[in-house]
Amino acid sequence: MAENVLRLENVTMQFGGVVAVNNLSLEVNKGEIVALIGPNGAGKTTAFNCVTGIYDPTNGMISFDGKTIVANHPRGKMKKLYAGENAKRYTGVRTVDPTPDQVTKLGIARTFQNIRLWKSMTVFDNVLTAKHMRARQNVFSATLRLTYQEEKRMREETAALLEEQNLLQYASDLAVSLPYGLQRRLEIARALATEPKLLLLDEPAAGMNPQETQELGEFIVQIKNKYQLTVFMIEHHMDLVMQFSDRIYVIDFGRLISHGTPAVVQADPKVINAYLGVSE
Amino acid sequence: MKKKNKAELWIAFAAIALIYVAVAILEQTMDNNHIIFTVLKKGAIYSLVAVSMNLLNGFTGLFSLGQAGFMLIGAYTYSIFTMPTAVKLTESVYKYYEAAVKFDTGIFVGLICAGLAAALFAALIGLPVLRLKSDYLAIASLGFAEIIRAIFQWDVLGPVTNGANVMRNYLDLTDVKIPFTDIPFPPTLYVFLAAGVCIALIVLLINSSYGRAFKAIRDDEVAAEAMGINLFKHKEMSFVISSFFAGVSGALLAMYQYTVQAAQFKAAMTYELLLIVVIGGIGSISGSCIASFLYIAASEWWLRGLDMGKFLGIDAPNLFRSGFRRFVFSIIIMMIVLFFSRGLMGDREISFAGLIRRFNRRQTAGATKGGGIDG
Numbered sequence: 001m002a003e004n005v006l007r008l009e010n011v012t013m014q015f016g017g018v019v020a021v022n023n024l025s026l027e028v029n030k031g032e033i034v035a036l037i038g039p040n041g042a043g044k045t046t047a048f049n050c051v052t053g054i055y056d057p058t059n060g061m062i063s064f065d066g067k068t069i070v071a072n073h074p075r076g077k078m079k080k081l082y083a084g085e086n087a088k089r090y091t092g093v094r095t096v097d098p099t100p101d102q103v104t105k106l107g108i109a110r111t112f113q114n115i116r117l118w119k120s121m122t123v124f125d126n127v128l129t130a131k132h133m134r135a136r137q138n139v140f141s142a143t144l145r146l147t148y149q150e151e152k153r154m155r156e157e158t159a160a161l162l163e164e165q166n167l168l169q170y171a172s173d174l175a176v177s178l179p180y181g182l183q184r185r186l187e188i189a190r191a192l193a194t195e196p197k198l199l200l201l202d203e204p205a206a207g208m209n210p211q212e213t214q215e216l217g218e219f220i221v222q223i224k225n226k227y228q229l230t231v232f233m234i235e236h237h238m239d240l241v242m243q244f245s246d247r248i249y250v251i252d253f254g255r256l257i258s259h260g261t262p263a264v265v266q267a268d269p270k271v272i273n274a275y276l277g278v279s280e
Numbered sequence: 281m282k283k284k285n286k287a288e289l290w291i292a293f294a295a296i297a298l299i300y301v302a303v304a305i306l307e308q309t310m311d312n313n314h315i316i317f318t319v320l321k322k323g324a325i326y327s328l329v330a331v332s333m334n335l336l337n338g339f340t341g342l343f344s345l346g347q348a349g350f351m352l353i354g355a356y357t358y359s360i361f362t363m364p365t366a367v368k369l370t371e372s373v374y375k376y377y378e379a380a381v382k383f384d385t386g387i388f389v390g391l392i393c394a395g396l397a398a399a400l401f402a403a404l405i406g407l408p409v410l411r412l413k414s415d416y417l418a419i420a421s422l423g424f425a426e427i428i429r430a431i432f433q434w435d436v437l438g439p440v441t442n443g444a445n446v447m448r449n450y451l452d453l454t455d456v457k458i459p460f461t462d463i464p465f466p467p468t469l470y471v472f473l474a475a476g477v478c479i480a481l482i483v484l485l486i487n488s489s490y491g492r493a494f495k496a497i498r499d500d501e502v503a504a505e506a507m508g509i510n511l512f513k514h515k516e517m518s519f520v521i522s523s524f525f526a527g528v529s530g531a532l533l534a535m536y537q538y539t540v541q542a543a544q545f546k547a548a549m550t551y552e553l554l555l556i557v558v559i560g561g562i563g564s565i566s567g568s569c570i571a572s573f574l575y576i577a578a579s580e581w582w583l584r585g586l587d588m589g590k591f592l593g594i595d596a597p598n599l600f601r602s603g604f605r606r607f608v609f610s611i612i613i614m615m616i617v618l619f620f621s622r623g624l625m626g627d628r629e630i631s632f633a634g635l636i637r638r639f640n641r642r643q644t645a646g647a648t649k650g651g652g653i654d655g
Binding site: 052054099100101104105109110112116117118119120121125128129130131132133134135137139142143144145151154190191193194 | 481484485488489490492493495496498499500502503504505506507508509510511517521563627
């Protein structure tokens, strides 16, 4: 059996009375491109935010590379309010609640649905700053330039990364001055600079035309092979999802309704119902 | 592009060296009681604290108003540490209390300890306060500065802080000697050197990997955290470093003033600094420095006549009386905010290439305008 990179077990995220993600379990295996799809408001981004530490799920466990990175069970006020399943299952498990930077340090990098580049910085600095986490300098050695060799190495790596993404010509432009498609690409480059094992892409093709979407798909496969990544993405462009992903998970109203290869999912009546509604 | 940057850097170094030489020459040739030396010394001290405030407010995006409190800690630490033990034991300073600190240190150690004391307080306060955002952080830090001021005037701490009384007779600018000799060091040059070294360190920090991380937090916290930057660690770091330099500048202010009293470090002082940072441009080091000197020169020198009855040769004692200076000053500041809404420098740094470009543009603009009139 293939090796799990990411594994969600019964993850439930409840905001007040609203259950945004309900008992979601899924696996992403090493070297795969897995897509998470579903109608608007299905809880896809919420699931991503649970993985990356932005939200602390109400119940369930998430493991990465065999290590538990997130674990929680209904506590405090949620004990009474909890409307999900498996309420008692994780009560014995020690709560693990990482901050997003700790998750990134483990090797999970992400991009955002609405582009979040650092606006006042150049393209080059955007990527260079993402390398800060992996640098071994401390604040004194960095200020006094005792680690100038490391700084030099970081700059060279950044230039190499930009070169490879065909962004080097824009290196000294402000990140926000780039056209939309290139900003998306820069966000992926920035995520790659953190040296991830798993890349989470939140609607990477949003706002792109079919031609650009096709290019993006090829680009994702290309970087996946080059950096031996595993890719887990949320996407609405069905051509991209069907053509490039190995497996697909479909959620609706926070629940997993179908999963399997693109062909299986496409033929599943539950998926068609979720997207198009039930025929009378 | 790289070569050009290097040339710019050398020009900047040369310009800074030139300023130092000019200060040294000025100090040797002019009457040392001239108001310009007050402006230069106080301007340099305010530059340092404004730059340290800019590191926090402009580069890390943390709106903190605790600067006066940290300066107070620095000034008191310095005065307590460098006051000769002999002075402490007599009644000349500690009149109502028995001095508790029975040792003294040199100027350099005093300055470093002043910074460290402020940094220590900042580290402790940062733990709860830095979890707050925007306005709440400003309120909490402002409150802290006020509390510190009250605590330093507290009777119980009298043996250390001399209560609400003035601290004096510690080592001041006239006690600075050229190393290994007994020749006094030129005081203005000393302040410039001390402030200059500190500002240089801040500039180096801002241009390092940590500086970029600070800017990332300022631009987008969520993205910064998602790219592996530990928000709390970096905010705390920026807060502590900024406070360290505020402490050092407080110590320099104590050296320059000869006396220190807690009552001086009011919230108004923080507002003054905030004004300097805003006028100079949030996120611009050179802007903060230029604005500091302009602010001090205007308030201490150029506009003084407005309070004294005579301004620009106009003698009008009924109009130009005490308080009128503040009135005019407010109008000037309003003008600056209206017409330079991002400060004098915005978030850019002063550069000679930029100056030349601007000069050229103005000339071409002037030429076309001139042509228009001719036509």
